Structures are given as C-alpha cells and as structure tokens.
Amino acid sequence: MVAEAADLPRAGGRAGRIIPLVAIPLGFAVLGFLLRLAAYLQAGWHPQLATYPEGLCRWDCQWYVNLVNGGYDTYPAPTLLDAGNWAFFPLFPAIVGGIHALTALPVMDVASAVSMLFAGLAAIVAWPLFERNLRAYTLYAAFLLCGPFSIYFTTFYTEVLFVLLTNCTLLALKRSRYVTAGAFTGLLSATRIVGVFMVLAIVVQYLLDYRKRGGTLRELPRELWRQPEIILAVLLAPVGLFAYMAYLHFYMGDALAFSHVQRAWGRVPGNPLIYLWIGLTDLPDSGFWPSTNQWLGLAAVFGLGMTVLLALQRRYAVALFCLMSLVVPLAAGMASMLRFVVALSPVVLPAIAFLARWRWLFVVSLLAFIASDYFFTVGWLEGWLALV
C-alpha cells in the first residue's frame, strides 16, 4: 500500500507548523544523546558521566580537537610527524574554536552541541527538499540525530556541516537562486575538499534551467552578459578553498599543503575501480562477516548505485556532484568511504524518501535507526574500522 504524502496539519497557523518541525529533531537529539550515553557507559574507555561526550571522540575527531586547541601545524610540525594537520579543512573547527574561545566551555561539549544544532538545521532545511513529506522528514531527522551514523553528526566531524551546507545549496538550486547556491558552495569548499565539486552541479542545473526556458547554446554568451549572476556563482563556489589556500601559503608556505600532505598519510592516487575491486575482494580472514574493506566497498557501491539512479531520473546536476564526491576520494583508496557516502545528501535524501514511502517500512526503518544508534556507537567505541 502506498500512503499519501504526509504533511503537517494546516490548523494552528504558522506556529502550528513550525513547532513540530523543531520538536521532531529536538526529540531525536535528546533520544540519540541518551542512547549514545548508554553505549558509552557500556563500551567506553573508563566510562564516567563526566567524560561524556568527550569519550566518543575517536580517530579524526581527536585531530579536530587538537586543531581547535593548537591551530594548524607550522612546518616542520611541532610533533615532528610527517603528517601535518593541513588535510583537515578549517570551517567547522573554526566555528567550534570561536565558540570555545568565547565561552571557555570544553571543546568537545561545544563541538557536540554545535553538531547537534547543525544536524537539526540540516533536517529543517531538508523539509522543502522532501516536498513537505512528514514521514520522510521524521526519518531523516532520526537518521542524522539518532541513527546508525549519528556519531558523525553529533560529535566532532565536518560531515554535519557538510550535510547542512549541501542541503542549503540544494534548496537554493531548487529555487534557481544561483548566487546563493554559489555562496553556500563557497562555505562547503572550506568544509571538505569535495565540496568544491558542487560548482559542477550549479553549472549543470543552470544549463538545464536555461534550456527549459527555451535558451539556445548560440544565445548563451549574450545571456551571460545580460545576466551575469551565474558567473559570480561559479566564482564564489571555490572561495572557501581559495581562502584556506591563501592562509596556508602565508602561514606555512604551501597553499596546496592540504593535498601534498596526503603523501604522509600513505594515500596513493590510483584507478578508483581498481581500489573498489581490491576492497570488495578483500575476503575476511575467517567466517562470513565481510571484512572492513568489503564494508567500505559496499558503501561505495551503494553510493555509486544511487548516483546512477539519480542520473536515470535526469537529476544530472546532483548526480555529477555525487559522482565526483565519490570517485575523487575513491581514487586515493577505500579509507572512510562509509562516512563519505552517508554524508552525501543527494544520495541519502532519496533513500530516506524511499524508506518513508510506505507506513510499515517507515516504522520498521525508524525502529531500526534508533536501535542501531546504540549498537553502532558500541561498534565505534570498540574499534569497528569500517566506521572510521
């Protein structure tokens, strides 16, 4: 049975519509916070209430905390490690660091609160993207704040800001506001390197809209001269990246340090398909449970499969963004592919809309999300490497 689209009740006026929109993510934020606390008390290192949510901070999260506390590395890095922290993009740590400096609250308390706020905002921005479908909205809020991968969206990872800014850009593109989309992409490009690829989506969406309005290729230069906003949008898109590059140059001498430092992390540029094949065929040492590389490979296959679906639905702009956002990291290996895929909004939003399409599937998915928040957090704390 296919249910009709579930919208908010019209009664109660504007406030009557806004309150549920805020209450739903807020409720999931509280529930997720408690579930992860329970997981932490179960599986954390020397767990105590006082060390929550700090105790959830593992892997790259610890690099971000160090970045807030000590800033970017000079060269040579004070730790004398080859791997300086230049690969970690600045916008989210700068926001957390700014609030930390103003309030003097512990970094992880600030980071967790800001992450949950951004996750809630990401859900609210997605409301019009879901065509005001309440079930999809509810499921998406649960996914971000109380789902299997909530650890990325509620601790200290840039993924949450990446999702929020991606949703903002998608909304701006949906409304054909190209300069706004360019400005959001400018912020996106200061959040994660792949954010800059949203510029391709802006260009493609503009051309699709232009053709829909009856525009021809021959008339395009005259149209660009008459209405040059799209050129400004394209130039704004990499502004965050360029600002970071300028900072790096004047701070430590190499504007491309964020890329060059990949060598110290052991990343070798190669054929993404070969990396994918190596990942998928990396059989477990024993048993039937897939190996870490296989999980990462399956995540990449899911992301690429959804990208093909988007293209088949003629959503070429976001399909191109997804393709670049998956293929470029994949060209340096399988590391963190699961995290990259679940933070790719154009892939996640249609998947969530599908799960919300039938009432029974919605209920099953919601319960599965909530239950898996606890179990995936335990897995995170116990070092399940696929989550890293």
Next chain:
Amino acid sequence: MSGKRGLVLGSIVAVALGELAVAWLALHPNVDEGYRAYYIEQSTTCLDKPVGGQYPMGQTVSFLPDDQAGARQLRVCGWDGPAGDGTHSIGTSSMLRFAVSGPTDGLILRLMLTAITAPDQRDQRIVLSGNGVAMGEATIPDSVTTTLDFHVPDAAFASTPGKLDVVIDYPTATEMTPRDSNTHYRSIKLLGVQLRRPDQHASEGPQEDPVALRNHAGPDQPIAP
C-alpha cells in the same frame, strides 16, 4: 548599466582577481628543500626534520618503547613507532643524527635490528652512508634479528665536523599490503643503536640503555651496576 548589474560585474572581477592571485601563490610555494623533496617532488620518503642528535658517545640508545625520549633525539626521518618489537623503518630510507664532540677517528656505529617478515619472505638489504660518505652495506635474512657494526670513515667529518647524519637506504623495502604508498614501505625494525670510539665497550643490546634500565627498575629502585 543598472546598479545591481554593476555590483555583480564588480564582484566577478574582484573575486576572479583574488582567485588568480591565490592560484599564483599555489604555483610558487615558499618552502625549504626538504619539504619540496618529500611533499611536492616526492623524490624522497625521508622528510628531514630539525633533530638535535644529542648523544653521549658510547651510550646505547634503545629504540624499543622504553627510551622514546632518547631515540627521538636521534631519529630524523623514515621511522615509525616504536612498537613492542622496535622502531620500524618506513619508506625507502631512514636517517639517524648524532652530535659528535671530541675525536672522530675510528668511530664504530652498532645497529641492533630485525628484518621485517616480508610478504614474499625476501631478505632485507641495507646500505649506509655517513654525511654522504659510504659506510657499508649488509643483508639480513627475513625475520632475523642481528647486530651489525659499521666503521665511520674519517672523511665523513671533513665537511660537517661535529655532526654525523647516517642515512640507511633500503633497496629491498617492500609494500606490506597491495598498492601501499612508498612512504609506508617496510624493511627493518631497529632495536637499539650505539656510536662508540674503538676503545669503548661494545653494546650487547638495547637493555644496556641507562634510561631503559631506569624505566624497568621503576622510579625508586636503584639500578644494578
């Protein structure tokens, strides 16, 4: 031209010029030779770092986890760890630095090391030079632990008195997993080092490191002579 269109065109010019300027900066990095060689040209896997090389002549320094402070005075680049079985070489060469005072004739460098267990069980070859002057080479069978002595030629100090940079090249360094970066190739695990004059006692292993002895004895325990 309307005000809004003028603003857009002005913004386009300003942003484009700014981005061109940053692109120019990106093409002209202001970095030293070591940074350029490791990160940009990728001609070495050994990133030269400002290590002082403070070292009391003749002392054994453990490269096991029991004397990290001592080892860090000497390890310049191409090392990872220490793990429980030693400090692992990473890449295709490593460097150790010793600040040397007093006479430098006839110095002997002793390395206590283990060849890695390579996926193809290959022997590991190491080639040593001191301040650019050849010191010798050796081959260590797969997984074998051994002690090797290398004489430091007097010529090594001709151009750089007071300092000995020992470069260990690994022609047989190997990737441990498919498509490993050459910055992560492995060859040996260093257990301890000693640089001594010919009349000094030859080390019998990392257990002779006084700091390691102190660590093993505990903070309040006397160290047996």
